Each structure stands twice: as structure tokens, then as C-alpha cells.
Amino acid sequence: MAEKGSESEWVVMATGRSPTNIAVIKYWGKRDEDLILPINDSISLTLDPLHLSATTTAAVSPTFSRDRMWLNGKEIPLSGERYQKCLREIRKRANEVSDEKKRIKIKKEDWDRLHVHISSYNNFPTAAGLASSAAGFACLVFTLAKLMNVKEDLGQISSIARQGSGSACRSLFGGFVKWTMGNNADGSDSLAIQLADEEHWTDLVVIIAVVSSKQKETSSTSGMRETVQTSALIKHRAETVVPARVLKMEEAIANRDFASFAKLACADSNQFHAVCLDTSPPIFYMNDTSHRIINLVEKWNHSEGTPQVAYTFDAGPNAVLISPNRKTAALLMQRLLYQFPPNQESDLTSFVVGDKSILQDAGVTSMKDIENLEPPPEIKDKVPHQRFTGDVSYFICTRVGSGPKVLTDETLALLDPVTGLPK
Numbered sequence: 001m002a003e004k005g006s007e008s009e010w011v012v013m014a015t016g017r018s019p020t021n022i023a024v025i026k027y028w029g030k031r032d033e034d035l036i037l038p039i040n041d042s043i044s045l046t047l048d049p050l051h052l053s054a055t056t057t058a059a060v061s062p063t064f065s066r067d068r069m070w071l072n073g074k075e076i077p078l079s080g081e082r083y084q085k086c087l088r089e090i091r092k093r094a095n096e097v098s099d100e101k102k103r104i105k106i107k108k109e110d111w112d113r114l115h116v117h118i119s120s121y122n123n124f125p126t127a128a129g130l131a132s133s134a135a136g137f138a139c140l141v142f143t144l145a146k147l148m149n150v151k152e153d154l155g156q157i158s159s160i161a162r163q164g165s166g167s168a169c170r171s172l173f174g175g176f177v178k179w180t181m182g183n184n185a186d187g188s189d190s191l192a193i194q195l196a197d198e199e200h201w202t203d204l205v206v207i208i209a210v211v212s213s214k215q216k217e218t219s220s221t222s223g224m225r226e227t228v229q230t231s232a233l234i235k236h237r238a239e240t241v242v243p244a245r246v247l248k249m250e251e252a253i254a255n256r257d258f259a260s261f262a263k264l265a266c267a268d269s270n271q272f273h274a275v276c277l278d279t280s281p282p283i284f285y286m287n288d289t290s291h292r293i294i295n296l297v298e299k300w301n302h303s304e305g306t307p308q309v310a311y312t313f314d315a316g317p318n319a320v321l322i323s324p325n326r327k328t329a330a331l332l333m334q335r336l337l338y339q340f341p342p343n344q345e346s347d348l349t350s351f352v353v354g355d356k357s358i359l360q361d362a363g364v365t366s367m368k369d370i371e372n373l374e375p376p377p378e379i380k381d382k383v384p385h386q387r388f389t390g391d392v393s394y395f396i397c398t399r400v401g402s403g404p405k406v407l408t409d410e411t412l413a414l415l416d417p418v419t420g421l422p423k
């Protein structure tokens, strides 16, 4: 067993931070529910962890009597199969850990007997359609792998995160990421690979319109199961449409070809929602506000004759809007604020969060500026044009960002280094 001289009351910890991601070619449907193996490849953008990320501290100590986890300060059960799988797979790959200064040595075989405490915090709303599960499971697996000195590469680690939540595997890398569905029955080749890092296409600006922060009615897990069981269109999507789109999307990303990128992303989001509608009973993830956002973008793109903005929607009503540069992002922000102004009681600081400099570029520095916005030219002469006050809860301005990182600053740890309990 691990030793520290004659004492046994030590705690060893690791802290990591992992980003969330947004798919531009969607994962929807599993060929193996147990191992979480998808029916098609998918491609995502990793979002800047500064604005959307999970931070997780994992600790081990001989004084811990069982595995425990806290999420956003509240203890949650670790008994769920997905947590258990991640813990089991990481433990299997654990190696010796020694800290000579602290005179601690944990042997490889000790990990089967030692228990862990895990505390995680999301810097954005959990279970609100902003992919907290992706950031969360990526961070859990990444941080446990650091704590247990796992030597496997990030691709292999991603295939463990995949078993927590499919989309989580794509959060193990920054930039532009592909989850290759793989062929092996054991899922060993169903993992994430980085297509390009976060420095590849730095002009892109991402604006998320948070339409509703309520929990959704149909989880992704059960939604995609029902689609696979009942949709007549999903097979065609997975076998014919997506493989061709994945190749084109890889090319668009490699060439920083925004027009092609935007067309593919919008088409794939719409097809994903079409197969949801083709499910029996049909699944509606978007709402009227989502549809109005699509209209706003489509009208603008059409009037310019070339895509100004791409939109994509996951299993919920929130819109993720991607602009090719800051100038277009500012014009988009004006359009969004014109059509979806905040409620009277909101303030600008909490209505637009993240990279607020986009607001300045849009010439908006006060609530009065939002009131005074002119309708955009493409809708100006078309009556009636309405403003939908309060229909968007808030906006998050962000960008493509980096992959998981170890946080070495001990003050950022979420567990107390002496007790191993949440701070």
C-alpha cells in the first residue's frame, strides 16, 4: 500500500480544466448503446474554456472510504453506469505515482483499493443545452488520468471520455476536432482526432443565443435512440449524407473556406432537426425563437449573396452562430439585439457575456443604444418587422479555443489539500 513514512494521512490531487464543443457535423444515433459507438463521424469546434468549461479536481487518499463526487458544490451519486465506466477504464490504466518530497508512493496495484474524491464546477449553466456533459466528462477523464499517471495518448483518453457521453470525446482537443466512428466492436478505434488546432482559424467569432435555460424534455441519449429505432431518414443520413459532408467540411476547415463551412454547418443542423421530426413520436428541440434566428440569418445571407454567418442548434433551442470575422460578428450582434432586445429589468453586462468587445464593435454601450438600433436593411422594407423582447435570455460571445489543461496553481483546486473535501 501507499506510504508516507509512518503517516498515512496524505492527500494527492490533480486539477484540470476542459472546454465544451459544438458540433458542425452532428453525432446523432448509436450503433452500440453500451459502449457509446456512433453511426457516423462528427466534427466540432472546441469553444474557448475562458467562457465555457468545466474545472475538476480529483484527489486520492488512504483515508477516503469510498469514491465521491461533487458537482457545482453539491454531492451527486457516482453510481451511474457512465461514471462507473470512466472510473473503471481509467483505473485499469493507472500507473505508479511517487512524490519524493512528500515521501508518498502509490504503487500501480494500489489504485484498485484506493478511493477518489472528485469535485467539478462548470463556469456556465449545467444541463441547459450548452453541452456541460461534454466538458464535464472530458474533464473528469482527463483529470483522473493525470492523477493516476495514465500514459495513454489523448486519442485513447478520448475513447474513455466517449463512454461518459459521446460528444465528450471531442472535448479532449482544442481547435477543430473529428470523432471517427471506428469499426472495431470493442470501440477501441472510435475516438477523437484533432483536424487543426485553435491557431488555425483565429478570425472566427462564436455568438451563442441562450434561448432557454430550462432542462429539455427529451435527453440526447433517449432522443437519438428513438430516432434510430423509428426514423426512415436516419440511415440515409448516416450512410450517405454525413460521409460526404465530413469530407467537404474537413476541406472547408483546412482551407478556411467560410462559405463552404457555413453552408455545410447550416445544412447539417437542419438535417439533424429534420431526423428528429422524422422520429416517432416527433422530437422538437427548436422553438419559435430558434426559427426566428434561422430566418434572420438566412435572410441576411441571401441578401448578401454569400454566407455571412453559420448557425447550428444542438438538442435544444439555443443558437450557436459562427461569423467569419469581428466585423461580421458586430453586424450580427446589431441584428440580434435589434430583434431580441433584453427585458427592461436586464442590464447590458449580464445580457451579453464573454468577449464583450464585440458589443463595442457593434456600437452598443448602453441599453439606450439597443432601443435606438435601426432595423437591418434586408428587413427594412418588409412589414411587419417585430422585436421580440426577452425571447433570448442572454448572449455569450466566444471563439474557438484550446483543449484540456492541467491547472498547477493549487489555489484553483476545488478540494481541500488536507481533508480532500470541497473547499
Ligand SMILES: Nc1ncnc2c1ncn2[C@@H]1O[C@H](COP(=O)(O)OP(=O)(O)OP(=O)(O)O)[C@@H](O)[C@H]1O
Residues within 6 Å of the ligand: 054, 055, 071, 120, 121, 122, 125, 126, 127, 128, 129, 130, 131, 132, 133, 134, 135, 136, 137, 139, 140, 219, 220, 314, 315, 316
Ligand atoms: N462538470 C461536470 N463533471 C461531471 N459531470 C458533469 C459535469 N457537468 C455536467 N455533467 C453531467 O452531465 C449531465 C448534464 O448533461 P445533459 O446532457 O443533460 O446537459 P448538457 O450537456 O448541459 O446539455 P446538452 O447535452 O443538451 O448540450 C449532468 O447531470 C451530469 O451528470
Ligand SMILES: C[C@@](O)(CCOP(=O)(O)OP(=O)(O)O)CC(=O)O
Residues within 6 Å of the ligand: 022, 023, 025, 026, 027, 028, 036, 042, 133, 164, 165, 166, 167, 168, 220, 221, 222, 313, 314, 315
Ligand atoms: C445534438 C448533439 O449535441 C448530440 C450530443 O449527444 P450526447 O453526447 O449528449 O449523447 P450521449 O452520447 O448519449 O451522452 C450533437 C453533437 O454534439 O454531435
